[in-house]
Every structure is written in C-alpha cells, then in structure tokens.
Amino acid sequence: MCNMMESRGVLSIIFDLDNTLVDTAGAGRFAIQKVYELLTSTPVLESHIRDICECYLRKLHHESFDPSEGKSIDSVRIHHWYEALQETQGTDPDPDLANSCYYTWKNTRLQALTLSPEVRSLLEELRKNYKLLLLTNGDTQTQWEKIEAVRCEGLFSVVVVGGDHPEQKPAHSIFTHCFKSAGVLPQDCIMVGDSLSTDIQGGVNAGVRATVWINSDCKSLPQGSVTPDYTIPSVLNLNDVLAELMLK
Numbered sequence: 001m002c003n004m005m006e007s008r009g010v011l012s013i014i015f016d017l018d019n020t021l022v023d024t025a026g027a028g029r030f031a032i033q034k035v036y037e038l039l040t041s042t043p044v045l046e047s048h049i050r051d052i053c054e055c056y057l058r059k060l061h062h063e064s065f066d067p068s069e070g071k072s073i074d075s076v077r078i079h080h081w082y083e084a085l086q087e088t089q090g091t092d093p094d095p096d097l098a099n100s101c102y103y104t105w106k107n108t109r110l111q112a113l114t115l116s117p118e119v120r121s122l123l124e125e126l127r128k129n130y131k132l133l134l135l136t137n138g139d140t141q142t143q144w145e146k147i148e149a150v151r152c153e154g155l156f157s158v159v160v161v162g163g164d165h166p167e168q169k170p171a172h173s174i175f176t177h178c179f180k181s182a183g184v185l186p187q188d189c190i191m192v193g194d195s196l197s198t199d200i201q202g203g204v205n206a207g208v209r210a211t212v213w214i215n216s217d218c219k220s221l222p223q224g225s226v227t228p229d230y231t232i233p234s235v236l237n238l239n240d241v242l243a244e245l246m247l248k
C-alpha cells in the first residue's frame with residue numbers, strides 16, 4: 001500500500017538561527033574585544049579588563065531572564081556589567097561605564113551579525129522548493145533585534161521566537177505551533193540546528209522526518225546525547241542531506 005506520509009517527501013525546513021545560520025559566537029567574541037578596547041581608554045586597570053569581560057560572559061551564560069519581573073533585558077545586562085566591574089575591582093563603578101560597556105557590546109554584536117552571501121543565496125534557492133521556517137530560542141527583544149539586524153525575516157514563511165511563547169525548544173508545544181503556522185505535518189519537516197539539547201532533541205520529540213546537526217567544531221557526540229540523523233559541518237552542506245533524503 002502506498003504510504004502517503006512518505007510519498008510527500010520533505011516540504012519544509014526548520015532552521016535555528018544562532019550558530020546555525022549566523023555566527024553569533026564569532027560576533028560575540030568581536031563585541032567583547034570592542035569592550036576590551038573601550039575599557040583600555042578608561043581608568044580601569046589593564047590587569048582587570050580580561051577578568052571583567054570574563055565575569056560578564058559568565059553572568060550572561062547563567063542568565064535567567066523573566067520578563068514578568070518587569071525589567072528589560074537591557075537593564076538586566078547593564079547590571080551584569082555593573083557587577084562585573086564591581087566584583088573585579090572591589091569598588092562601586094561609575095554606572096555610566098556599565099552602560100557604555102553594555103551598549104558597545106550589544107551594538108557591536110548586532111552589527112557583526114550577518115547572513116553571509118553564501119547562506120543567503122542558499123536560503124533563496126531553498127525557498128523556491130521548500131517552506132522555510134525560523135525557530136529561535138531566547139528572549140523576545142534580543143532575538144527580534146538579531147532577526148532585524150540580519151534582515152532575514154523575508155526569507156521565511158514563518159518566524160517563531162521562543163520568548164514569545166510559553167515554552168521554548170525542545171518543548172513539543174513550540175514545534176506544534178510551527179507546524180500549524182506553516183500548515184505542515186511533522187513528517188514533512190526537517191530540523192536543522194547546532195544544539196543537540198534544543199534543536200535536535202526538540203526535532204526528535206516533535207517527530208520530524210529528520211534532524212540535521214550543524215557541528216562546525218567537529219565535536220564528538222557526548223555520551224547519552226540524542227543522536228541526529230545527519231551531521232554536517234556547515235549549513236552550506238545542507239543540499240547533500242536533501243539529496244540523500246530524496247533517495248530514501
């Protein structure tokens with residue numbers, strides 16, 4: 001008997017944004033370098049600067065942002081810089097300096113975040129044959145600012161930001177929202193992303209046809225990790241996966 005589900009083939013590709021389509025980690029390193037340069041032009045001791053930047057990055061990494069508390073993500077992150085300056089130097093810093101560090105970091109990171117011409121043309125080609133979805137975790141303001149900076153919204157049929165929803169990847173509910181918005185079924189879709197715990201696990205939980213892990217550092221799969229169906233070093237290799245899937 002003909003299996004209707006299989007005969008439909010892949011109709012839709014769901015992409016993660018950060019470190020999948022854009023080099024967010026690279027833009028972040030560039031932004032920290034700019035803050036480093038800013039701090040060298042202030043009275044802050046040069047021997048403290050690296051520790052201040054590392055302290056900020058630790059706070060960013062462990063950040064849990066709850067918009068219902070009424071603070072903006074900007075004010076939370078300005079406070080990270082304030083505390084990083086305070087804890088490293090042992091004195092209360094000038095609040096204006098924390099402000100300058102934050103906006104130097106934020107604006108530099110946004111400016112450095114771009115869709116490379118190769119990735120843009122890949123998406124432009126793919127959208128002729130597939131419904132493209134963007135599904136990115138993170139708080140609403142930060143992620144929409146990135147999407148705007150990258151000028152990529154028009155390439156996608158649906159753009160979903162985790163912070164706009166009750167649950168983020170890997171939760172089933174946000175994938176269901178994507179499928180409904182795009183008018184597709186899980187088995188019509190492949191999920192492409194760099195995070196095993198959110199993109200790949202989420203894709204598996206949601207029952208997509210295949211998961212594609214972007215493993216740019218050639219990391220080995222951690223023990224106990226979910227296993228992606230395909231692993232490629234860059235999103236630019238996605239056509240190889242699509243060709244293989246077509247043969248199945």
Ligand SMILES: [Mg+2]
Pocket residue numbers: 016017018019020193194195
């Ligand atoms: Mg990512």
